[in-house]
Amino acid sequence: MTDRSLLQPRTVTEAIARQREIARRVVCDDAHGPVRRVAGVDVGFPGGGTKGRAAIAVLEFPSLALSETAVAEAEVNFPYVPGLLSFRELPVVLQALERLSSPPDLLLVDGQGWAHPRRCGIACHLGVLTDLPSIGVAKSRLVGTHDPVPQERGAWVPLRDGDEIIGAVLRTRVGVHPVYVSIGHRVSLARAVDWVMACTTRYRLPETTRAAHALASGTAKKRGAGRGA
């Protein structure tokens, strides 16, 4: 049984302490097996209420064909506080993850990983709790500074916080805002960038993220499953 305080802290002070512990457990190199199933992870709040809907979209790699999906809904108590996002979204995400037939080989999470004030964004938190390889792909910056990103697709510049490189600002497409990539768990930054590019085709965001977002927000297509219990 997992330590509940790592998921349900009673106070902000405790939440911050738990983040520091989790950050220490993050594995920063490529310690994982072959990747055949890549999953996109996202949480939406249809209607703007307090009911969160987590969605996991598993794609085959490298074809990126949709393989399996899982969705879970739950009342969310923890408010959105910059820097504490994972305590708000992870509970329902873990529920969705449990509904998959088997664990994915790699997770691409919608949000920061190591590029966090305490190096514990939602991608690190989820990766450490499940011990699954994970990468954070965020649409905007939380912390860190960086130089302009070259226009070429695939170009990236380091995201820095003081003297440390905490992530990569990556141009997934020409003419669109770059995305913020950082390691979550068991993946190096250089490879994380490679994985994100390998999962990105014709849009700004990886296909994994897009598929998960469609399910979480209710914009998903029709056909087959996608629900659960």
Place this chain on the structure above:
DNA sequence: GCGACAG
């Protein structure tokens, strides 16, 4: 004291 601030 004044901004900044993943989703």
Place this chain on the structure above:
DNA sequence: ATCTTGTCGC
């Protein structure tokens, strides 16, 4: 994150 029509550009 969510609320929202039209509109500018390729």
